[in-house]
Amino acid sequence: MYKIKSHAITFAKVMTEAHPEAKNLFMYRNGMKMVESSIRLNYGGCKKDYHAWVKAMKTTRKTKREYYEENLDLMPxxxxxxxxxxxxxxSCRDAHQVYYYMTFWQGAMQTALDLHREDPEHFFHAVINYRALADRKEEAYLEMMEKLGVTLDLDDTENREALAKVFRKDSQSGTVISSHKKEEKENWKPHADVWLGEWERGIFENIFKRTKLEINDPAFVFPNTIF
Known part of the structure; x- marks a missing residue:
């Protein structure tokens, strides 16, 4: 499976050449939401600290990259x-954490789109948006698995209960790789509050103007996406 928070998409061709029989799944999400999720993780869920950083970015006159190293060091x-x-x-002033998350999202999405056009037989057997799994859960999962050629017998009570359990709990919650710092044992839900606003949207638009790539909107819809 290829997803936005992973650099594996950049060497997908090599992996497909090594395992041409493998089924490829691409999962992505809205660019603003992907960036917000990463920022939440960086700031340990503290919205106040992030907004203090944004205020500093808007007002500081410092131009040396070292000013941002504390945040950049948190990023893979x-x-x-x-x-x-x-x-x-x-410029060094503009090469901050939000910029890098946004350019990575756009670059990874464009790479995936190029792969799809060059080799649609392998890229991708299924494409799903994160919201489909968050909103439609089991229904979206079954639709995705069908595209991958996998069937699941829901008449089997054990299968049905196991599938339902998957969507009640975030397997990563309470760990260092989840923005849900408090472990949620049941009834997992996406974050309800919004961290990003017009400043971040403006950065995205500036990036789109300079890269001139086809992926030019955080809400870009990939072909054949399961929603």
Whole structure:
């Protein structure tokens, strides 16, 4: 499975050449939501701290990249793959965490789209949006598995109960890789509050203007997406 928070998409061709029989699934989400999820994780769920950082970005006159190192050090190196492209000519002041999350989302989405057009037989057997699993749960999961050629007998009580359990609990909640810091044993739900606003949307739009890629909107819909 390829998903946005992973650099595996950048060497998908190599993996498919090694295992051409494998079924490929691509899961993605709205760009603003992906960035927000990453920011939540960086700030340990503290919205106040993030907004204090945003205020500093809007008012500071410092131009050295070291000013942002505290935040950039929290990010895995693969997030810099697309944002550090010299052709973007991004100033040190603007090369901050939000910028890198956004350029990675756009670059990964464009890479996936290019793969789909070059080799639709392998890329992808199924494409699903995160919201489908969050909103339609079992129904979306079964639709996805059908596209992958996998059937699940829901007449079997054990299968039905196991599938329902998957969507009641976030397996990552309470761990360092989840923005849900408090472990949620039952009835998992996406975050209800919104962290990002016009400032972040403006950064996205500026990136789109400079990259001139086809993926030019955080709400871009990938072909044949399960919603």
């Amino acid at each position: 190196e693969f997030y810099f793959i697309f944002g550090d492209d010299p052709k973007l000519e991004t």
